[in-house]
Amino acid sequence: DTEVTQTPKHLVMGMTNKKSLKCEQHMGHRAMYWYKQKAKKPPELMFVYSYEKLSINESVPSRFSPECPNSSLLNLHLHALQPEDSALYLCASSLRVQSNYGYTFGSGTRLTVV
Amino acid sequence: GESVGLHLPTLSVQEGDNSIINCAYSNSASDYFIWYKQESGKGPQFIIDIRSNMDKRQGQRVTVLLNKTVKHLSLQIAATQPGDSAVYFCAENPLEGKFYFGSGTKLNVKP
Numbered sequence: 001d002t003e004v005t006q007t008p009k010h011l012v013m014g015m016t017n018k019k020s021l022k023c024e025q026h027m028g029h030r031a032m033y034w035y036k037q038k039a040k041k042p043p044e045l046m047f048v049y050s051y052e053k054l055s056i057n058e059s060v061p062s063r064f065s066p067e068c069p070n071s072s073l074l075n076l077h078l079h080a081l082q083p084e085d086s087a088l089y090l091c092a093s094s095l096r097v098q099s100n101y102g103y104t105f106g107s108g109t110r111l112t113v114v
Numbered sequence: 115g116e117s118v119g120l121h122l123p124t125l126s127v128q129e130g131d132n133s134i135i136n137c138a139y140s141n142s143a144s145d146y147f148i149w150y151k152q153e154s155g156k157g158p159q160f161i162i163d164i165r166s167n168m169d170k171r172q173g174q175r176v177t178v179l180l181n182k183t184v185k186h187l188s189l190q191i192a193a194t195q196p197g198d199s200a201v202y203f204c205a206e207n208p209l210e211g212k213f214y215f216g217s218g219t220k221l222n223v224k225p
Contacts, residue, residue, distance in 0.1 A: 105157030
């Protein structure tokens with residue numbers, strides 16, 4: 001298995017809703033990442049997990065809450081989002097956090113906040 | 115190039131021609147670079163990487179050149195095909211765990 005699987009592929013949520021994005025990989029990668037991508041823009045790093053521990057938070061608002069329950073799963077819990085949070089949310093994984101290991105990206109969850 | 119507003123820089127090439135996509139990176143501490151291809155509705159896909167102790171690396175139909183003096187990367191695609199049409203991003207790795215993406219270039223291959 002050489003894929004990163006993200007669910008759901010599309011999500012529409014209201015500003016008072018609570019939802020979660022899920023990411024799964026079975027490549028034995030111990031580093032996992034959340035990126036946010038707006039239309040026609042590059043992906044922007046949000047969070048980095050290394051060996052199931054949060055190692056980098058790029059000053060992301062607390063309405064985004066990541067969770068790494070085990071080495072194969074990464075969640076992003078969403079609460080009280082704003083319309084400007086609508087974007088493609090990408091999960092990625094790599095063998096280790098250290099440089100010289102490229103990422104494998106999932107296809108993303110396209111989130112619309114109404 | 116840099117994106118302005120909602121417009122990505124676009125490179126249009128004829129099928130069969132060679133393509134060159136350029137990227138300026140920002141951090142002189144970056145020691146590892148990757149080129150990604152992103153097709154519509156998909157996540158970025160790894161194309162080729164290069165470490166800072168190299169100035170050129172070749173893959174299948176693709177070559178990456180690194181000029182550390184001017185902090186410049188380029189991706190050369192030989193015999194460009196319609197399937198190469200996508201947005202291409204360079205990414206730099208200045209710190210452990212952090213990859214930062216350039217603004218992207220849209221490649222449009224005309225049949």
